[in-house]
Amino acid sequence: MGGCGWRMAGQAFYADGRYRIHDEEATFRIASVADFYKKVLKETPIKIEKHEKFFRIGEQSALVIALALLVLRRADLTGMTGFGSTAIVGCGDEGSHTGNLTYWRDYVDNGRVAAQGHLFVGTLASTPLCQLALVLGCHAPVFYVSAAAGTGSVAAEMDFLADRCDSMFLVESGVDFCRCLFLRRDDAGLTSREAVRTMGDAG
Amino acid sequence: MSERVCIVYHDMITVYGHGVSRCMEALFANRTDFREITRFGVRTEPPARAACFPAELIPDDLENPAENSILRLLDRMEESGPFLRECAAAFWALTQGEIDKLDNAEKVWTAKLLERAVAKRLPTGIDSRIFSASCASGNIALARAAFEISSGRAEQVVVLGCDVVSEFTFSGFSSVHALTPTTCRPYDSAHDGLLLGDAAGVMVLCSEKKAKRNRWPVLAVIEGYGITTDAYHAAAPDPEGRQMARAIRQVLDRLPGKTVAGVIGHGTGTVLNDDMEIAALNEVFPAGLPLASIKGGTGHILAASGLIQGSCAIDCLDRGQMFPQTSLRTPRRGAEKFVSDRPQSLRGDLILTLNAGFGGLNAVIGIGRY
Numbered sequence: 407m408g409g410c411g412w413r414m415a416g417q418a419f420y421a422d423g424r425y426r427i428h429d430e431e432a433t434f435r436i437a438s439v440a441d442f443y444k445k446v447l448k449e450t451p452i453k454i455e456k457h458e459k460f461f462r463i464g465e466q467s468a469l470v471i472a473l474a475l476l477v478l479r480r481a482d483l484t485g486m487t488g489f490g491s492t493a494i495v496g497c498g499d500e501g502s503h504t505g506n507l508t509y510w511r512d513y514v515d516n517g518r519v520a521a522q523g524h525l526f527v528g529t530l531a532s533t534p535l536c537q538l539a540l541v542l543g544c545h546a547p548v549f550y551v552s553a554a555a556g557t558g559s560v561a562a563e564m565d566f567l568a569d570r571c572d573s574m575f576l577v578e579s580g581v582d583f584c585r586c587l588f589l590r591r592d593d594a595g596l597t598s599r600e601a602v603r604t605m606g607d608a609g
Numbered sequence: 610m611s612e613r614v615c616i617v618y619h620d621m622i623t624v625y626g627h628g629v630s631r632c633m634e635a636l637f638a639n640r641t642d643f644r645e646i647t648r649f650g651v652r653t654e655p656p657a658r659a660a661c662f663p664a665e666l667i668p669d670d671l672e673n674p675a676e677n678s679i680l681r682l683l684d685r686m687e688e689s690g691p692f693l694r695e696c697a698a699a700f701w702a703l704t705q706g707e708i709d710k711l712d713n714a715e716k717v718w719t720a721k722l723l724e725r726a727v728a729k730r731l732p733t734g735i736d737s738r739i740f741s742a743s744c745a746s747g748n749i750a751l752a753r754a755a756f757e758i759s760s761g762r763a764e765q766v767v768v769l770g771c772d773v774v775s776e777f778t779f780s781g782f783s784s785v786h787a788l789t790p791t792t793c794r795p796y797d798s799a800h801d802g803l804l805l806g807d808a809a810g811v812m813v814l815c816s817e818k819k820a821k822r823n824r825w826p827v828l829a830v831i832e833g834y835g836i837t838t839d840a841y842h843a844a845a846p847d848p849e850g851r852q853m854a855r856a857i858r859q860v861l862d863r864l865p866g867k868t869v870a871g872v873i874g875h876g877t878g879t880v881l882n883d884d885m886e887i888a889a890l891n892e893v894f895p896a897g898l899p900l901a902s903i904k905g906g907t908g909h910i911l912a913a914s915g916l917i918q919g920s921c922a923i924d925c926l927d928r929g930q931m932f933p934q935t936s937l938r939t940p941r942r943g944a945e946k947f948v949s950d951r952p953q954s955l956r957g958d959l960i961l962t963l964n965a966g967f968g969g970l971n972a973v974i975g976i977g978r979y
Binding site for chain 2: 455456458462463494499500501502503506507509510513518519520521522523524525526527529530531532533535536537539540542543544545546547548549550551552553559562563565566570
């Protein structure tokens with residue numbers, strides 16, 4: 407399994423209303439997730455394939471997309487012609503809990519007769535990842551995994567995807583936090599376990 | 610794949626009852642058991658129907674139907690042999706799990722609650738993971754488990770999947786106008802939506818060495834898998850099925866010389882899904898081949914789809930026949946070379962089972978004879 411090399415190309419974090427890009431000292435406060443999302447989309451040099459308006463995708467998806475675009479602004483994208491071979495893996499324990507509550511409250515508030523359809527789309531743990539895939543045109547595997555904590559858990563997913571993508575986003579997000587990492591395949595790079603340990607140091 | 614991935618145990622609970630044979634007998638008999646939903650209040654006229662578990666097995670007023678169905682599967686597995694206790698990993702295919710516990714005090718995702726509730730029945734220290742990729746969860750969990758075996762990371766993995774009809778999912782699919790007021794007719798010219806269903810499935814995968822060592826009969830093998838993403842729309846598939854076709858080719862490209870006998874499609878009965886699959890299949894198999902969807906009988910069983918379809922594929926390979934398409938009257942344009950209201954003979958090495966999920970997630974598993 408040691409032949410599956412990876413290179414950390416960038417990462418960014420968001421928590422408590424502030425974001426930070428890895429290897430930069432400064433943290434930046436955002437006025438609102440909506441403003442943050444719109445600003446990052448407007449200013450990114452990355453080609454946007456498709457994107458939804460903020461009100462349709464919700465805060466969790468917006469944060470994932472905004473952080474991913476910030477990571478790419480600083481990442482070494484040499485040799486990349488697009489994101490068609492980029493995989494996206496979501497991880498953590500949060501799943502779709504926040505999206506489920508949002509949908510259910512809307513349904514109950516409407517007398518348990520009907521709910522807004524776009525809120526139901528947000529009740530899947532994979533939805534923020536699919537929204538990011540839409541923005542960048544990612545056609546490699548996209549899924550969410552909730553595994554016991556530990557270096558081996560994410561590394562196993564990286565090994566699984568090693569021959570099915572040339573880069574990947576690892577995303578952990580919840581109601582008020584988000585962490586997004588971008589990794590590129592590099593046969594001379596770190597093994598998945600080593601790469602995951604590097605992520606821990608950076609975090 | 611290096612190490613051969615053997616399927617040594619499988620079981621399911623569906624609307625047709627407990628066991629693979631009950632489901633297959635019903636599908637081959639073109640029988641549907643959709644009934645009025647009584648698990649929660651439904652304000653539709655006529656009353657909405659679904660393929661819920663048989664009441665004598667999992668009563669409608671029973672709390673935790675998902676947990677109870679999984680525990681029943683584990684009970685029978687333990688009676689059948691030591692399949693569970695030697696598993697190194699338990700891979701779950703879930704979307705919502707115990708969704709009726711959404712307002713739990715711990716504020717935990719309900720899929721996680723189901724995993725926790727069943728954890729005490731699994732071997733201590735087992736590597737438990739939930740794979741959640743909308744309705745493609747089942748095939749993605751199977752693919753991951755197959756990788757675990759083929760790469761030599763584990764000798765034996767149990768894969769579990771479950772989704773049940775709830776007010777949450779029923780209202781949600783209603784809100785996106787995916788439900789049919791009539792009957793679910795996958796690949797039919799009059800298809801107009803899906804009906805939901807309850808299902809729980811389990812499969813045990815192990816290496817060929819392990820199967821031989823334990824003298825376990827090998828039911829079938831996982832020959833390969835393909836996973837792609839449409840990146841087309843958050844809730845609608847690419848109508849041309851380009852990434853589904855690519856996922857199918859990912860399986861075929863790694864199996865030179867093998868021929869596909871038939872396809873168990875995702876076939877939800879919605880216009881968007883079925884037309885996408887028909888486009889993809891015409892692209893890859895222009896001459897046609899036997900195709901059927903279980904969902905005309907089982908209803909749409911969401912994250913459990915991959916496991917139940919996989920079990921049906923094993924049975925079809927044994928019989929040498931694809932089951933007839935439930936409730937089919939006139940095939941949708943483009944599907945004439947694929948579906949039939951009668952059993953179709955299978956000639957070839959493997960069956961492909963297709964999953965397509967919200968967000969444009971495609972996952973294909975190739976299941977072959979041992």
